[in-house]
Amino acid sequence: MGKGLYISKAVLITCVVAAIGAAATIIALSVVYSQEKSNNVVVTPSSTANPGPSPSTMPSTTPSTPKEPWDFYRLPDSLAPVSYNVTLWPRLKPNADELYIFTGHSSVIFxxxxxxxxILIHSNKLNLTTFDGYHARLMGLNGATAPSLKRTWLVVPTQYLVVQLNSKLQAGSMYELFTDFVGELADDLGGFYRSEYMEDGQKKVVATTQMQPTDARKAFPCFDEPAMKAVFHMILIHPQDTVALSNGMNYDPVNVTIDGEKLIQTRFEASEIMSTYLLAFVVCDFTYIGTKPGAEVLIRIWARRKAIEEGQGDYALNKTGPILEFFEKYYNSPYPLTKSDQIALPDFSAGAMENWGLITYRETALLYNPAVSSNGDKEWVATVISHELAHMWFGNLVTTRWWNDLWLNEGFATYVSYLGAHYAEPTWNMKDLIVLNEILGVMGVDALASSHPLSSKEEDVQRPAQISELFDSITYSKGAAVLRMLSEFITEEVFSSGLHTYLEEFKYNNTVYTDLWRHLQMAVDKDGISLPTSLEDIMNRWILQMGFPVVTIDTKTGKITQEHFLLDPASIVxxxxxxxxxxxxPITWIxxxxxxxxxWLVEKEGTNNEMALGPPTDWLVANINMRGFYRVNYDSDNWERLLTKLSSRHEDIPVINRAQVIDDAFNLARAKRVDTTLALRTTKFLNKEIEYMPWQTASRNLDYFYLMFDRSEVYGPMQAYIKKQVQPLFNHFKNITENWTKIPDSHTDQYNQVNAISMACSTGVEGCKELTTGWFKEWMNNSSKIISPxxxxxxxxxxxxxxGVEEWNFAWSMYKNAAIASEADKLMYALSCTKEPWLLNRYLEYSLNPAMIRKQDASSTIVYIAGNPIGQPLAWDFIRSKWDHIFNDYGGGLSFGRLISGVTKRFSTEYEYNQLLQFKEDHGGQFGSATTALEQSLERTKANMNWVDMNKKKVLDWFNNEASSSSV
Structure with missing residues (x-):
């Protein structure tokens, strides 16, 4: 940090004037902001001197019947921003009204x-200073004359500052619009917000940002759409002993004095041309570790001082360079910037955000301590870093035109994050783990009639809540799955080649998905790859319609058919x-x-004689390594042949396909395409299986049986059967770890050891609970006693x-004192496991108290509690009774939909379905980004009801029979 230089008098006067203007509005802020939260005012007149239309005379702002330009949620195409100059001064201490605020002024050249x-420009929750009675000032540039202002006002539903002029702006001319404002530095995790943490008994405040998707407008007035790219010139004024960061590299900070307060002013290099949602700035007292001077790209990992001192940023620093190098080669394009700052924030709504040059993370997604963090924590750090760095090109350098194609940014980054992580950790088998982590899970969502296509029409995605809804598993995981499928059938080399020309043509610009198809087709043609039709024709079927097919193969005749796969065939699409x-x-098979x-199956049905089987010992399995995004069903004879092969030599079937056979069978059974007992039979070979992927897939599918039956008479026989199956796995890991004293060598074996212990303890395998409770007691008695991370x-x-309460209180104390976020997350989950209802109710109350549970973790905590069969009805009652508070204070988060689906996932009765309907009716319109999740929960509940009615008796009989039979 630079020392003691003072700025020029002219700049100082500008800062003082801004501060005086801002001070005059600070008192008004608390009134305006509280009114805005409690009363969704349509219009705020600019002043009494030059009033805009009064609320009573304003046109209707009903989204379905817009009449005026400011009633539309999309900006008109009449203006194009060129650059912004933004100065912000966040206050890291509350004012007399106990509000944290920021003041600022900005200008946009357009x-x-x-x-x-x-002039329509976005502004949300900012109290704008008036200039001669107007909310803005306008200046003409390069000889252009600026029209005088007629009136200005704010439109709250569409989040605009409206500037009406007495005459017209001239096409081709340049203008500059000035605004001055005050905003609240709230703890709402959006826009310019505050994060808090304790260090050495002292509360520390961080001012930070999350602009995606539509919250840059909460920091300063701006044209807040992804196609409205511009250059940003940032200045931050901040307290002594703090550092300021932004997208560009900072110039030497200088000391300033405003109203007698000694402060620092930090100015930053101009950003590249980019979208508003990629803008970031942070004021904190963090420190960093970084690459040595002279490195081609400066890499710095920022975090709380103690976290850096403890080495929690070392792993991220070691892996960022290699992952960047991988993407430079993969895209055949140099990293576009000179620096890559990555910062771990105590409060952050998403996992991370790809702000260009200043990537923000949750602490769990960037920090790693080998003494405390698990291999899963380490994998999460590697894949999230890889995901965000992938965006530096795909998303930042080239940006989709509108949010309806969000899947292209996020699905792509999700897919290639596994390639980058594989490069950084080649022994982890990351290219296979994408199947478990992304593909199998999202198939369950996309098999619902309430799913949605990857790409929507622009006109169907207008309001901020509609945009936020798109940040779901379809966008991320299905997007990754179909792009992986595409890369597989045209080859990764050709895929990479097409990406290079795409990035070269559109760098610093915006695109639509058809631009990518065109460049990939060029690469396909150049390489001479034969496809049944154009790449666009193939891929549009995967992105413009929701869902996926089930492919049915008749191995007697070689006939192949496809049909839209729905978990509930009776649901209406x-x-x-x-x-x-x-x-x-693209059907692959062995x-x-x-x-x-x-x-290639190009129509509803086809025939391939090679798929017909001969002798009874022959077998066929399709969709090798789950490269395609579809399920496979077979004739009954081939199912029996596969079951026979699994029971005799399961290793003959590739490990991913062993997982796939299980997952397909269970989902086909839920869709009434095969018998449920056939699905259960696919788990019988597991008493000989030691690989992670089949076990993890079986565990997830059996979890559905627990959700449906753990409150019924099926529970006991089911437990007995699973106990019998997992006992050999438990013994296997006990042996290879020398009685739990060693860590398995393989990354996936480390995961499967967790499966072995978890399932063994939950089903009562002898010695398991004694093992875990013994370790926990030792830790309670001596907190320096290490339990394997x-x-x-x-x-x-x-x-x-x-x-009981002693163990719970101890865990709670350790959670509150955890210095490492990944450790706190483990304890946060474990606290939901208690069987004491009163403790679960206490924990629910804590979840909505930010002093107890951070806002970023509130939804997760409630969902964890709902995952406990004792906690589920408590969580459901809790969110219904607190819904107004939850919606108003937590409804803006991108994970809000997860709360609805998580709390209702056990629902399987008419009574619960009616409760959910009543909940929808009671709070009509008050679901925001969780609207789709609510509809999916209703559909899922109806499907669960039907499935339980059909299958309960046969499932009970099967488990009874298997549990009583002798072990193999």
Whole structure:
């Protein structure tokens, strides 16, 4: 940090004037902001001197019937921003009204694209200073004359500052609009907000940002749409002993004095041309570790001082350089910036945010301590860093035009994050783990009639809540799955080649998905790859219609058919499809003794004679390594052949396909396409299986049976069967770890050891609970006693479930004092495992108290509690009774929909379905970004009801029979 230089008098006067103007509005802020939260005012007149239309005379702002330009949620195309100059001064201490605020002033230089007498610019929850009675000032540039202002006002529903002019702006001319404002530095995790943490008994405040998708407008007035790219010139004024960061590299900070207060002013290099949602700035007293001077790209990892001193940023620093190098080669394009700052924040709503040059993270996504963090924590850090760095090109350098194509940014970054993580950690098998982590899970969502296509029409995604809804598993995980499928059938090399030309043509600009298809087609043509039709025709079927097919193969005849797969075949699909729910499907398969082959299913049905089987010992499995986004069903004979192969030599079937056979069978059974007992039979070979992927897939599918039956008479026989299956796995890990004293060598074996202990303890395998409660007791008696980081989550949960208030209170104390976020997360989950209802109710009350549970963790905490069969009805009652508070204070988060789906996932009765309907009716319109999640929960509940009615007796009989039979 630079020392003691003082700025020029001219600049100082500017700062003082801004401060005086801001001070005059600070008192008004608390009134305006509280009114805005409690009363959704349509219009705020600019002043009594130059009033805008009064609320009574304003046109209707009903979204469905817009009448005026400011009634629309999309900006008109009449103006194009060129650059911003923004100065902000966040206060890291509350004022007399106990409000944290920031003051600022900004100017935007824009070009008039076509004549207009209206300026619409986004502004949300900012108290704008008036200049001669107006909310803004306008100046002409390069000889242009600025029209005089007629009136200005704020439109709250569409979040605009409206500037109406007495004459028109001229096409081709340049203008500059000035604003001065005060905002609240709230703890709402959006826009310019504050994060708090304790260090050495002292509360520290961080001023930080999260602009995506539509919250840059909460920091300063701006054209807040992704296609409105511009250059940003940032200045931050901040307290002594703090540092300021932004997208660009900082110039030497200088000392300033404003109203007798000694402060620092930090100015930053101009950003690249970019979208508003990628803007970031932070004021904090963090420190960093970084690359040595002279490095081609400066890499710095920022975090709380103690976290850096303890080495928690070392892993991120070591892996960022190699991952950046990987993407430079993968894209065949140099990293566009000179620095890459990455900062771990105590409070952050998402996992991370790809702000260009200043990536923000939750602490759990960037910090790693090998003494405390698990291999899962380490994998999370590697994949999230890889995801965000992938965006530096795909998303930041080239940006989709509108949010309806968010899937292209996020699905792409999710897919290639596994490639980057694989490069950084080549022994982890990351290219396979994408199947478990992304693909299998999202298939359950996309098999609902209430799913949605990857790409929507622009006109269907207008309001901020609609945009926020798109940040879901379809966008991220299905997007990754279909791009992985595409990369597989055209080859990764050709895929990479197409990306390079795409990035070169559109760098610093905006695109739509068809631009990518065109460049990939060029690469396909250049390489001479043969496809059944154009790449665009193939891929549009996967992105413009929701869902995916189930491919049915008859191994007697070689006939192949496809059909839209729905978990509940009786559900009604209201969403029309431009392709009549048919896909062009790349089918890969192997059969006994034969190499892998591929067949394109281009219509509703086809025939491939090679898929017909011969002798009874032959078998066939399709969708090798789950490269395609579809499920596979077979004739009953081939199912029996696969079951026979699994029971005799399961290793002959590739490990991913062993997982796939289980997952397909269970989901086909839920869709009534195969018998449920066939699905259960796919788990019988597990008493000989030691690989992670089949076990994890089986565990997830059996979890559904627990959700449906753990309050019924099925529970006991089910527990007995799973106990019998997991006992050999428990013994296997006991042996290879020399009685739990060693860590397994393989990354996935470390995961499967957790499965072995978790399932063994929950089903009562002899010696398991004694093991976990013993470790926990030792830790309670001596907190320096180390429990293996990989096992902590399951050990904590098992011991707290078996214990009482003493164990719970101890875990709570350790949670509140945890210095490492990943450790706090494990304890946060484990606290939900108690069987004491009163403790669970206490924990629910804590969840909405930010002094107890951080706002970023509130939804997760409630969902964890709902995952406990004792806690589920408590959590459901809790969110219903607190809904207004939850919606108003937590409804803006991108994970809000997860709360609804998490709390209702056990629902399987008419009574629960009616409760959910009543909940929807009681709070009509008050679901925001969780609206789709609510509809999916209703659909899921109805499907669960039907499934339980059909299957309860046969499931009970099967488990009874298997549990009583002798072990293999």
């Amino acid at each position: 070009r008039c694209v076509r004549e207009t007498d209206l 209201d969403t029309p499809s431009p392709f009549n729910y048919e896909w062009i499907v 059969k006994t003794g034969a190499p892998e082959k591929q067949y 990989n096992l902590r989550s399951t050990v904590y949960c098992s011991a707290i479930a078996d214990g």
